[in-house]
Amino acid sequence: MHREESNIILLRPHHILDIITHYGQNVQFKPHPYGHAVHTIAKKMIDNIDLKIQLIIGADDICRPCEHLLPSGYCDDVLHQLDPPTPKQDYNNNLDSQLLSYLDILPDSILTLREYLKVINSKIPGIEAICTHPGENVESRLGGLIEGLKKLGIRKK
């Protein structure tokens, strides 16, 4: 995967949804023991929702500094809470494929974060059925998404 312009942030579609949900839930973004870039990318997103993003199904700019990212671009983390335990790479790729299909967006599309969030907003309620992670409360996910979009000025109520 290559970025077509240097100022474009590569992101997995669900990573963005996770950040917006946590922002709506007033979760503090702090450095994670894995070393990934959720906290720095979240700040960039919140500071400027007109930044350009490329929606990819694969390792993104959040993964780049993560200790679980192999040189091949494969994530070696395993979701042991699933039965059977599932490679995170497979879980993520499946989730992001489902999301883009539901949103009618082609993989590798480049758009502004604002444009992506408007598409997300047009799929609320509904999208929470896809992006809620196992063990997560679906109402909490929906509420977090709505509040996050409100805080960013994408929706009023």
Ligand code: SF4
């Ligand atoms: S998907 Fe894997 S490589 Fe990417 S941030 Fe998460 S654990 Fe790290």
